[in-house]
Amino acid sequence: VSLVKCVVWDLDDTVWPGVAIESDETPRPHQHVLALLAELEGRGIVSSVASRGDPSVAAALLDRFVEPQVSWDPKAAAIQRIAGALGIGLDAVAFVDEDPFERAEVAHLVPEVRVLSVAELRAALGEPAFTPAQITDEGRRRVSLYRDEDRRRRAESGFAGRREDFLRSCDMRLEIRPAAPAELDRLGELGERTHRLNSTASRHGRDEMRRWLDRGQLTRARLADRFGEYGLIGLAAVERPPAHAGRELALLAVSCRVDGRGVPAALLRWTMDEARRAGAREMRVRYRPNGRNVRLAVLLRQLGFQHAAGEFRRSLEDELPPYPDWLRIE
Amino acid sequence: VSVRLLALLAAVLERDLVEVASLAPDTPLFGGAGLGLDSLTGMRLLAAIQREFGVDLAAEDLALDCLQTIGTLTARLDRV
Numbered sequence: 409v410s411l412v413k414c415v416v417w418d419l420d421d422t423v424w425p426g427v428a429i430e431s432d433e434t435p436r437p438h439q440h441v442l443a444l445l446a447e448l449e450g451r452g453i454v455s456s457v458a459s460r461g462d463p464s465v466a467a468a469l470l471d472r473f474v475e476p477q478v479s480w481d482p483k484a485a486a487i488q489r490i491a492g493a494l495g496i497g498l499d500a501v502a503f504v505d506e507d508p509f510e511r512a513e514v515a516h517l518v519p520e521v522r523v524l525s526v527a528e529l530r531a532a533l534g535e536p537a538f539t540p541a542q543i544t545d546e547g548r549r550r551v552s553l554y555r556d557e558d559r560r561r562r563a564e565s566g567f568a569g570r571r572e573d574f575l576r577s578c579d580m581r582l583e584i585r586p587a588a589p590a591e592l593d594r595l596g597e598l599g600e601r602t603h604r605l606n607s608t609a610s611r612h613g614r615d616e617m618r619r620w621l622d623r624g625q626l627t628r629a630r631l632a633d634r635f636g637e638y639g640l641i642g643l644a645a646v647e648r649p650p651a652h653a654g655r656e657l658a659l660l661a662v663s664c665r666v667d668g669r670g671v672p673a674a675l676l677r678w679t680m681d682e683a684r685r686a687g688a689r690e691m692r693v694r695y696r697p698n699g700r701n702v703r704l705a706v707l708l709r710q711l712g713f714q715h716a717a718g719e720f721r722r723s724l725e726d727e728l729p730p731y732p733d734w735l736r737i738e
Numbered sequence: 739v740s741v742r743l744l745a746l747l748a749a750v751l752e753r754d755l756v757e758v759a760s761l762a763p764d765t766p767l768f769g770g771a772g773l774g775l776d777s778l779t780g781m782r783l784l785a786a787i788q789r790e791f792g793v794d795l796a797a798e799d800l801a802l803d804c805l806q807t808i809g810t811l812t813a814r815l816d817r818v
Binding site: 463479480481668672673695697699702703704705706707709710712715720729 | 781784
């Protein structure tokens with residue numbers, strides 16, 4: 409059994425409750441996580457972070473974590489960087505995330521890494537892998553010099569292709585339907601709380617959702633995969649403005665809990681299909697930057713939108729961009 | 739600019755530098771007919787450009803007009 413030398417933590421919904429980017433300040437870590445961090449430190453096992461999000465969050469973590477990685481990279485890539493920086497092998501790393509999808513993704517991309525939920529980590533503390541014998545400073549230094557270049561190089565190549573393989577193995581179903589009145593509370597929450605995958609800089613509450621719904625302009629998406637149900641995680645409000653013959657996407661909002669699964673692209677494609685079926689020739693998107701939603705601007709460019717007169721626009725008369733092929737649209 | 743940019747593109751897209759360097763300037767960044775950039779790799783590219791060239795393209799140009807082809811992006815970075 410190889411000894412675990414570093415525990416890499418996910419942040420949102422693991423180290424602390426909720427999503428940091430959806431609140432105004434850095435959330436407080438769970439007490440039970442703080443206790444585990446202290447226990448690990450007492451055993452000479454360092455803790456680090458691999459989490460999706462704005463890199464600026466990492467600075468706030470430096471007193472508790474070494475080499476924290478908060479970025480848009482796959483967590484598996486972040487784990488590689490941590491192992492590289494610490495000079496340890498991937499088999500000396502454990503990754504802790506409460507989301508089974510994220511654990512499976514890391515296990516798929518870097519199979520050497522041991523993946524655990526918080527409860528599994530607590531249970532594993534009794535195992536030899538988490539119980540280092542007394543080691544001398546010299547021994548510790550020798551350990552820190554250990555590198556397995558060959559293995560790392562192999563694992564570093566070709567993430568993108570293997571990530572798509574992983575996504576295809578997840579049996580992801582995206583159910584897209586007109587929104588129903590019973591869903592208004594959750595839709596209002598999405599409109600209020602999403603930042604990163606939100607096309608406007610402002611917040612949209614339940615009342616606004618109700619107005620769109622009453623006019624039949626609101627579409628919502630639910631996601632499920634082989635790990636379970638994510639519930640209602642996305643919405644699109646498409647208006648029919650009097651000023652032009654196209655359709656106008658007034659709001660696209662997707663929970664960052666399902667980040668990296670292609671949901672915004674699928675919702676955009678769906679709304680374009682619907683608009684085209686109704687005879688519209690152009691889709692316009694009311695995009696407002698909020699400093700955190702650049703991803704959506706990049707996505708719109710990827711899907712063939714051009715920016716003109718303050719809006720992203722795309723003709724519906726040429727071929728529409730494909731759905732992500734790992735998503736089954738229902 | 740060109741070589742540094744091509745190296746970033748190759749790294750972000752996990753493709754061979756020689757292969758990327760052999761592409762025409764009018765090769766689109768996005769899409770199957772182009773380099774296959776998507777929103778995640780696009781974010782990584784923007785972050786890498788900020789690190790390497792010290793320019794936050796997204797903050798300076800909300801429309802991201804330079805993100806069209808290898809040529810448009812090179813031209814934008816030539817002005818840095």
